[in-house]
Amino acid sequence: MNFLARFYGSSIGKKWIVALTGLVLVGYVIGHLIGNLQIFAGPDKINAYAAFLHSIPGPLWVVRAFLILCFVLHIVTTIKLAVANRAARAQRYAYSASTELKPAKKTMLLGGLVVLSFVIFHLAHFTARVTDERFHHLPKGEYDVHSMVILGFQNPLVAGFYILAIFFLSMHLSHGFQSVLQTLGVQSEKVRRPVTIGGQALAWLIFVGYVAVPVAVLTRQLQVIP
């Protein structure tokens, strides 16, 4: 416990927590994406996947609890750091400028908060299904994820919010990947460029992957199969 208290009590310890939880969440984002993309393989595949997940409630809830923990830790620790960071510059510059600040870095906190609000909506929407009455009467039963997703995204507002949130998530990740490696101390001068570029590429690949679903729905490439 002494270790954890000292670790979390230090600036670098908190940075590590943010980085490690970030890494877990990135893993989840990628896993989730792979799940999502099954929608293009037809209703059977993705619905079977959903049914499988629900057939193992024990492990599912362990994973969910772990993810929630990481998510909360990631946010709470970041906010703690941000508060300390604001305090560290008591007096602002009258003329503020920067040499390095790219949008991705500037919007880490703001983007993170957009993603947070989206996640709450998204869970309510697709996981708890409290926003849409139709999700309780899906054509192929309770695990008809295929139809649920398509019905959901047929609403342009929902799809729009989704795309916006994914955009911020990808911005967040485009700096985040490289940032995680730097914080964990595994980045060297030699790998810095490839890591930076690779991280950005991965982030935007994730963007394309996620956005493919609502775009396919809005352009009617994906339709509910009765």
Added chain:
Amino acid sequence: MSVLDSKIPAGPLEKKWEKHKFESKLINPANKRKYEVIIVGSGLAGASAAASLAELGFKVKCFCYQDSPRRAHSIAAQGGINAAKNYQNDGDSVFRLFYDTIKGGDFRAREANVYRLAEISANIIDQCVAQGVPFAREYGGLLANRSFGGAQVSRTFYARGQTGQQLLLGAYSSLNRQIALGNVEMFPRTEMLDLVIVDGHAKGIVTRDMVTGAVQTYAADCVVLASGGYGNVFYLSTNAKGCNVTATYRAHKKGAFFANPCYTQIHPTCIPVSGDYQSKLTLMSESLRNDGRVWAPKNKGEKRPPQQIPEAERDYFLERKYPSFGNLAPRDISSRSAKQVCDEGRGVGESGLGVYLDFEESIKRLGENTVRERYGNLFEIYEQITGDDAYKTPMRIFPAVHYTMGGLWVDYDLMSNVPGLFVLGEANFSDHGANRLGASALMQGLADGYFVIPSTIGNYLTHQLGKRPSVDHPEFKKAEADVRARTSRLLGIKGRRTVDSFHRELGLLMWDLCGMARSEKSLQRALSRIPSLREEFWQNVNVTGGNEELNQSLEKAGRVADFLEFGELMCLDALERKESCGGHFREEFQTPDGEALRNDQEFAHVAAWEYTGPNSKPVRHTEDLQFENVHLATRSYK
């Protein structure tokens, strides 16, 4: 019999230091913590002394005017530090370093001191490596060396072009450790304004807190000055803006003799002056002369850019005049040669005050990458300042004031004629004679601080147990009142000229009349003009602000006031030394081909000046220099 007793131990040269260490008084560990030592300055000498003395158990108070001890001007030394390690197996030895230094100093330094310096040099490198100083290494992991002016062996250790910074960080880190342990109390942004003498012994100082203006007194069992040199008397020099003579000059006014103030080193490779707004001169490390070739056009008034001047019309004057040392001739000689070339009207650049330092051949021979690796940061500095790319066009260089060999007189123990006042590093006069070799200043500063003072301080302190006065002693009160009065006087003048304008005028006057070449005529002129300038200063200077606040104008005013007195002493010393030697070149005393002409018969001595009062001529004392181990020869680098 001279009043100056150098206390050089008897016996053969190579046994003196060992014998002296053995005979020196020791203080038992329990008693050490009863002694307090004041150290003024936190450069290589001050920081290393503070760390070493604290490590021994003394209670140390260390003062510096900078905001952090790590900013002392030792930090700016670029090239390297000499040590007689003979790691290159090229024939180096303690005796050779000793000989090179004595000869480089134009036979105006004490044999015993210089030999001790050469002996200690090897330990310094060991100590610095142990502290983690990142000296340059070869691929096998061994230390690398380079060669430097005035030597034909490679004995210079270096850390990129910032050896001074790395050595100072080493000393600073040791100092930090002692501060953390509570053995050293550090006083940054605190300036020493006077020395306190009680019953003839140096027992304390008066300081001004540069942030609040508070004037305070501190008592100790002895006082160590490591406050650097006086090069800023010239206004433009390679010294930091804050470097000043105040600590040593106030000590001089309290009785300490000032030795050889006329010995000033003019460094040959600096960036030329570009305008009268200029505030300082920037040195280009002497190490550049390892690979750069110095030349000037053969024709007067040459206007073509350097690349268009054909080889046949270039004069590689150092290589021509000094074939065996070539571009690595010692500093005084190289500087004077450049001056001669410019005096002949062959100087380059807009002002005509400059010569070329050309890397074209080295780049051809070694490739641009190797040159970049060796000197990259210097080329960058040059480009920032001048806007020129030295990989494509030769650098323009001109000599500039760089170091002062003179300083307070000290004996073999580094104690001045005032008991209890020790003086280390550039602030003393002891080891470099009339000219200092490159990479020797760092060596001396660290030798004094790490190795000499810890061994010799006991000789004085052992008799002083329990004699530390309180700051309530009348002498402290008087010194403090004097400082306050002087400050009020400066603030009360409210004249029409700024402090800087006086400093600039003094500097120009010193450079013209007591600079690279001096003559009886020029020195007499200086001696008549300085007092009137000083008088004007005390009537017409405008020191803005008050005392009880941070006041940079007041700080400068105090320093310039001291320079205005000190400059006169310097000229007087230069006038009385009727010979040319090292950094002191008197036009009347030169060989037919323009080399310095020494007068060993009459001037093989140290001149130490005693202050005798505000309007009274100081008294010149002499200490004869005995040369028993080297032959007094005409210095030749041909």
Added chain:
Amino acid sequence: MNLKLKVWRQKNAQSEGKIVDYEAQNIPADASFLEMLDILNEQLQAKGEEPVVFDHDCREGICGACSLTINGIAHGPSATTTCQLYMRHFKDGQTIFIEPFRARAFPVVRDLMVNRSALDRIQRAGGFITARVGSAQDANSILVPKKDADRAMEAAACIQCGACVASCPNASAMLFVGAKVTHFASLPQGQPERQQRVLQMVRKMDEEGFGNCSNHYECEAVCPANIPISVIGQLNRDYPAALVKDSVV
């Protein structure tokens, strides 16, 4: 050239400061930025006003004293120290904001001068190798591979100016602390105290009220000594390792 200056003036640490406008006239392009301020100060004093206070000393880019934020960038636009910034980088008639290095850990002393002694205190907490004078072995008995020596040198080049802190959106000192840690950690001599050093220095850094690195790399961009952000990586690596060893193993 002529310039419009907007300079932070503040009497002392306790008082409020404000931006004051000045005109700097007839400034030569070959003058350094500090020489431009010298000229301004001469003009101010001629009018009986108090000169602008700023820290400076060596004026050759190595002592680390100068510390101005110029148009929002620590040390101004050329990735050098302020003293090595020349007026040829500015345009005639340009408006220039000159502010002190801002951080809670760097309180203003007066005008543009700040107190950076927090950086000294961090080093006192452990930024050294304990090496008693007189007990060192022969220098060449410690072999240091050139690569390690170069890495140590690269980190040791830090001039402690604090521009990393001033430029960081979070006023973090991790580039500085990382440089110190990396210097000693790269050398065999630095190993015995390696763990204690990083633990104590980080603790002190946190106590002094610096912010936390969020990987913006502004520090690296303005660092006049070219310290790379990989030193922060080293710090990030060494700290948990040391903490594990200290509190678990």
